[in-house]
Amino acid sequence: MRAMKSLLRLIGIALGAVGVLAVLALGALYALSERILDRTYPVPTATVAIPTGPEAIHEGRRLAIVHGCLNDCHGKEGEGLLIFDQPILVRIVAPNLTAATRRYTDAQLAGIIRQGVRPDGRSVLVMPSEIFAPLSDADVGRIIAFLRSVPPVAGPGPSISVGPLGRLYLLDGRVETAVARIAESVPPPPATSPEGAFGRYLARTICAGCHGSDLHGASRLTFVSPSLAVVAAYSPDAFAHLMRTGVALGGRLLPVMSPRAQRNLSSLTDEEIAALYSYLRALAGAASR
Ligand code: HEC
Structure with missing residues (x-):
């Protein structure tokens, strides 16, 4: 009886x-991941010229669709959207852009979009600034001109809560802040023609978010994408068909790519699709950097 008791x-x-x-480990996990999230960086101050007039605003709206700001992450018209909801990993609400744009100056907006740095110096986490980093002043200016032209609508403010698994991924590097992703980006090979250079610019600022900064495919928490060297298997018409309708070679519908093409890439112009094709078709043979 006594043995049993002891x-x-x-x-x-x-x-x-x-x-x-367990409590100590969880405390350490939160403290260390909070340090990564709270790290601050120099706040960008460069101003960009914001064009005026209906044409620039119209083009800014098209660019916002093509680059996935509208009809995707921030909702159909920028009203904000709950884009990921797995509390153990992360819960992400992409904020209402019609409200966010009113809180920031043009320079602050450009800094968030291209450098991934918020006005308080902290990095954005989910926003894919690594693909917007190469955006030209002209394109950023038109996107901001469009955002400022949209009348405010109701929608959620920014809200990200990182769960224990998400924090573990932050510590082991599987999840990184935008500033870290920008620093680690590997650019794709240079283009060999002016048309190819335009295609490379589009691929870096549109496709790279899912196909990797060097366009050679990526493995993300929610999907795996192929190297864009696959474009060599496409004819110009088949490639344009994929961009416009989401239907891949052999009449296939793809789970991630097809909806993205239908919602966003279908707003690419014929000239942009031709430039993308010109660059990507040569990607397999191009020497890196
Ligand atoms: C939202 C993420 C996303 C974006 C943005 C994106 N892709 Fe994809 N793409 C994928 C994924 C994931 C696949 C693999 C199939 C799937 O799971 O849908 C894919 C597949 C492909 C394929 C292979 C089709 C086949 O034959 O199997 C091509 C070609 C392609 N993408 C081209 C592009 C180009 C060009 C762009 C930019 C203009 C682009 N993608 C932008 C996610 C994306």
């Missing part, structure tokens, strides 16, 4: 110790 006591002490260790 065995139970020992088990109790062991369980208590495991509990204390």
